[in-house]
Amino acid sequence: MESVIYNLPCIDSVLQVKCGTKESMKLVNVRDYMELVKRNEKIKEWLSRMNEDELSVYTINNNVVKYLILSSTMIDATGLATNFYHWLFIDITNEKVLEETLSLSKDRRSCFVEDNIIHFIVFKYGDEFYHGNRDYLNLPITTVEYIWDGNKLEKISSMNLICSEER
Numbered sequence: 001m002e003s004v005i006y007n008l009p010c011i012d013s014v015l016q017v018k019c020g021t022k023e024s025m026k027l028v029n030v031r032d033y034m035e036l037v038k039r040n041e042k043i044k045e046w047l048s049r050m051n052e053d054e055l056s057v058y059t060i061n062n063n064v065v066k067y068l069i070l071s072s073t074m075i076d077a078t079g080l081a082t083n084f085y086h087w088l089f090i091d092i093t094n095e096k097v098l099e100e101t102l103s104l105s106k107d108r109r110s111c112f113v114e115d116n117i118i119h120f121i122v123f124k125y126g127d128e129f130y131h132g133n134r135d136y137l138n139l140p141i142t143t144v145e146y147i148w149d150g151n152k153l154e155k156i157s158s159m160n161l162i163c164s165e166e167r
Helices: 009-019 030-039 041-049 079-083 127-131
Strands: 056-061 066-072 085-091 096-103 111-114 117-125 138-148 153-164
Touching: 009 117, 009 138, 009 153, 030 041, 030 066, 041 066, 041 085, 041 096, 056 111, 096 117, 127 138
Parallel strands: none
Antiparallel strands: 056 066, 066 085, 085 096, 111 117, 117 138, 138 153
């Protein structure tokens, strides 16, 4: 099932306001990190569930720690799950998987550095979508902004909005 949810204009608008056109994440080749991948069972297991054709691999650095970030869709996803991108955050120095999260966006501007603090913006369906009338032309979306607090994502803000798909 082909997904168009992550191309909604409101997602791009939120990212434009939050981070403009700057991209903090650097696109890299997974082969450059194969030794790390081979040594870490959690990373290998995560990759086994993901769609290889959709895999994107990034690094981000806040001048203290360098992180490897993997993003992809799930191989066997069905229904609404086909719209979500899985993001895996890895501390390269300590070879430790820190966090996995889901987002409707695959845009690499979702993760950025501001004042040496790493921010990550997640886009999810709003509660009204699950509990009310599913209006696919006016999707309720919740954006949640997180920052790194060392070893995990800490929620700092959230916002509800309605995304109207341009036709």
